[in-house]
Amino acid sequence: MRHRTSDLDRIVVVGGGRAAVAAVEELERLGFTGAVTVLAGEPHSPYHRPACSKGLLTGQRHGDVRLSTAAPARWLTGRVAAELDARRQIVYAQTGEMYEYDALVVATGASPVVPDGWPAGEPGLHFLHGIDDALGLAADLRRARRVAVVGAGLTGCEAAHVVRSMARECVMIDSNAQVMTRAVGSVTGGLIADTMRHEGVRMRLGRRVGHLSRSRRGWRLDLDDGSHVDADVVIATLGERPDTGWFTARHADTGDGLLCDESLRVQGVDRVVAAGAVARWPNAWYADQPGRVDQWIAAMEQGQAAARTLLSGSRAAPAAAVLPRYWSDLFGLRIQVIGRLDQAEEVAVSELRPGRRDIARGGVLAAHRRGGVTTGVVAVNAPRQFTTLARAMREAGAAARPVVSLPAVVPNQRRLSLVG
Known part of the structure; x- marks a missing residue:
């Protein structure tokens, strides 16, 4: 079945991650023959983001974790969306370029949380999120003796595993009493924390970093109990915020991601769908308030569902029911x-x-x-x-x-x- 109509010839996809790639692939599978343009904010071709806290820290190169982009589309890297004119159906990039669309897929994902006052960009301080962060951290780890990991979520624990595998000292700091609280729950997270202690990770759980500063030896982290931690390298994995600052459509709800209906249509804006960590929608698996699902497999499934919804036009589209599932190997x-x-x-x-x-x-x-x-x-x-x-x-x-x-x-x- 071919899906090219007089009013749906140009689809723009904003974002270059797993959800964006899946949407482009699904458009091709469903027979869409119009023009597809992808505006990828990073200067790199798409890659497996989970590798940023795993293989890329231990020597894998970008080519080893690249995602296939074989589906026909115009991929434009280094194009960060700056503004949306939803009435005229135009996306403006930070380069000054403008891209007209008949339908739009928003898959901009999320950006890492940077606490106020933390000197982002200083040598030895890494907010582990994308491939550039991972490659820069990998270089610093080769020279480090002691590493502080702030944030004991899934990404932080994977980074700590890499640090210990390199025989570096590792101190983990988190406000919760256990690790991976959101990812595995408090009970299981407590058991995993016990294993990590046995593997030599020093735990400062139930503590917050009150102040972070440079010292003669690298970094000093002052904790809320009056103690401090010294480190050569600091890895911060403090969560993410959906990237919606550019989405200036007047009637859209951008609080904690873009509010969508059950089929991932962005509410209040015509011909726009969202997928991945930026989408907030009533997932049929939850059957309660709209929420986000930011795992890798979910991003792929949402990208596919968003493409199907776009090609359904004004007709009813199936609900995007995503059952979260993920895994990790550490310690x-x-x-x-x-x-x-x-x-x-x-x-x-x-x-x-x-x-x-x-x-x-x-x-x-x-x-x-x-x-x-x-x-x-x-x-x-x-x-x-x-x-x-x-x-x-x-x-x-x-x-x-x-x-x-x-x-x-x-x-x-x-x-x-x-x-x-």
Whole structure:
């Protein structure tokens, strides 16, 4: 089926990440034969962003993590969107160029959070987000002796794993009492923190950085308890904010991303869809308030869904139901997550090999539940059990999420914790 009409000949995609690439690929798969122009803000061709806290820190080059852009489109790198004229359907770039469109895909992603007063750009201070950040950090790590990681989320923990694999001292600072709180929940995050301590990561959890300054030896981080940490290199992974500053459409809601309907149409603006970390929409898997999903796989699925919605024109389009799922390997732990973990009323955690001192390495499963329904599952060193539970959740579908029974996949399991 061919999808070129007199009023949909030019599609502009703003952004050059996973969601943008997926949208372009889906447009081609669906037979769109009009002109597709991609405005990619970074000067690089698209790449696997998760590699920024993994392989790129240990010697991989850009070519090793490049995303394919084989689908026919005009890729323009180094074009940062500066302003939108939604009435005339024009995107203005920071270069002064203007790009007219019949339909627009917004996939600008998010930018790293930089605390007020932190001297971004100073040598030895890295806000780990994109490929340039990763390559600059990799060079500094070769010369560093002690590294401070501020922010114990998924990216921060992956960076700490790389630092320790290079036999560098590593101090991790986070305001939470455990690591990876948002990514795996507080209970599992506490078990992972125990493993990281065993691997030599110094933990300053429950602490905030009150002041950051240069010193003779590198950097001094003053903490809120009056203590301080000295480091040669500081890695900051303090979260992200959706990149919407350029989206100047009068009637759009840009609070915490672009507000979209269930099919990713941006509300208040005609012929515009959003995908990836910049999109806030009522995900059918959550069935409550609109929210964002910023994982890598989700960005791909949203890009595909946004393309399908564009080509549906004014007709009804399928809802974009995205079930979050992601994974990581660090400190001998295979961590796998599916579904939603926040707002859980209870977390049932089961230990696969009771009696082991390192509980996480021995295998852990955590089912996050709300209203008697399992909304998410976390597995650590339990790939077979995770596959079974994840399949059950996906087969049930967004309309009827299952209550996952741990005993069905964990024979002789011992209940480690039940948190209300």
